[in-house]
Amino acid sequence: MIGSKISNEKLNYIFEAARLAPSSSGLQLYQIFVITNKELLEEIKKIAYNQSQITDCSHLLVSAAWDGYSDQRISEVFNFIVEERELPRGTMDDYKKQLLDLYFPLGTDWQAQHAAKHN
Numbered sequence: 001m002i003g004s005k006i007s008n009e010k011l012n013y014i015f016e017a018a019r020l021a022p023s024s025s026g027l028q029l030y031q032i033f034v035i036t037n038k039e040l041l042e043e044i045k046k047i048a049y050n051q052s053q054i055t056d057c058s059h060l061l062v063s064a065a066w067d068g069y070s071d072q073r074i075s076e077v078f079n080f081i082v083e084e085r086e087l088p089r090g091t092m093d094d095y096k097k098q099l100l101d102l103y104f105p106l107g108t109d110w111q112a113q114h115a116a117k118h119n
Contacts, residue, residue, distance in 0.1 A: 078092045
């Protein structure tokens with residue numbers, strides 16, 4: 001409905017669903033940005049074929065894929081998983097090494113395309 005604002009409860013539900021959604025290698029290769037600034041929404045609308053829903057919405061969610069893989073990005077994901085699940089440190093080290101050995105040799109162009117497809 002135009003003009004209505006989504007509740008924080010519903011917004012948090014959406015974020016939790018996105019966080020738990022399956023993704024390539026379990027890495028969640030994206031970030032979700034919430035845009036509520038009306039001036040910024042007007043600028044986005046200009047490059048989004050002037051779709052009125054861009055400025056009619058209370059919150060615009062923009063999903064942005066990683067531009068490539070890095071040890072730091074993968075480590076952050078795995079560290080989060082280990083902490084959330086209260087697993088022993090090092091539990092995911094073998095899997096992390098496997099992913100790094102698989103993805104790094106494929107180059108940054110392939111990595112960016114892979115992340116975008118799994119966003």
